[in-house]
Amino acid sequence: xxxxxxxxxxxxxxxxxxxxxxxxxxxxxDPRLDDHWLARADARRKRHDDIDEVLAEWAATRDPRDAxxxxxxxxxxxxxxxxxxxxxDHPHLRERGLYAPVVHSVLGPYDAPGxxxxxxxxxxxxxxxxxxxxxHNHEVLTDVLGLSDEVISALSAAGVIAxxxxxx
Numbered sequence: 382x383x384x385x386x387x388x389x390x391x392x393x394x395x396x397x398x399x400x401x402x403x404x405x406x407x408x409x410x411d412p413r414l415d416d417h418w419l420a421r422a423d424a425r426r427k428r429h430d431d432i433d434e435v436l437a438e439w440a441a442t443r444d445p446r447d448a449x450x451x452x453x454x455x456x457x458x459x460x461x462x463x464x465x466x467x468x469x470d471h472p473h474l475r476e477r478g479l480y481a482p483v484v485h486s487v488l489g490p491y492d493a494p495g496x497x498x499x500x501x502x503x504x505x506x507x508x509x510x511x512x513x514x515x516x517h518n519h520e521v522l523t524d525v526l527g528l529s530d531e532v533i534s535a536l537s538a539a540g541v542i543a544x545x546x547x548x549x
Contacts, residue, residue: 382462383440385448391462392445394436394452398422404455409439469494478505485510515544 383392396402399420406414413435418424425432440448445461452459463471469480469492478499480492488510495506522528522542536542 383437385440385443385445387444389464390445392440392443392448393460393462395458396425397458401457405452405457408452408455408457409436411435411439481505481507483507483510486513486516513544514546515542518542518544 383394384390385392394405396405399422402420402422402425406419414432419428419432449459449461468474474480477497479495479497481495482490483493484490491510493507493510519533522533522536523530528536533542540547
């Protein structure tokens with residue numbers, strides 16, 4: 382992971398074989414990486430800190446998206462790192478339909494993340510927001526368990542069930 386231009390802008394690079402290493406060296410174009418000893422993975426592991434220093438300098442002058450694209454075009458696995466708070470705005474995740482609009486009883490409307498895969502017979506994984514604490518107590522206890530309103534009132538009075546955590 383390497384810091385790029387701008388605040389909290391990061392690039393992830395992973396080189397797993399010699400071909401990817403040669404491609405990385407050609408893209409970065411720094412003579413410190415053009416060492417015949419670094420052609421071997423064991424030598425690269427020993428000089429990891431030196432390599433990191435060169436890559437950090439290179440990445441610090443670049444936009445992470447552009448750098449990832451350039452490296453990827455040369456066969457080097459790389460990706461822009463996204464702040465998890467901003468993933469809902471990620472164009473690929475939006476295009477794939479990962480987020481579904483829902484309405485929460487407390488938070489109001491928001492886009493909830495779904496599952497990262499699809500089935501032909503499932504249009505949308507997330508159909509409702511997660512329930513608030515105890516939001517469906519009455520429905521579950523009456524419709525599913527068959528309890529009467531009197532029993533539910535007694536459970537509530539005894540502190541067995543609640544609609545908010547104890548102490549709040």
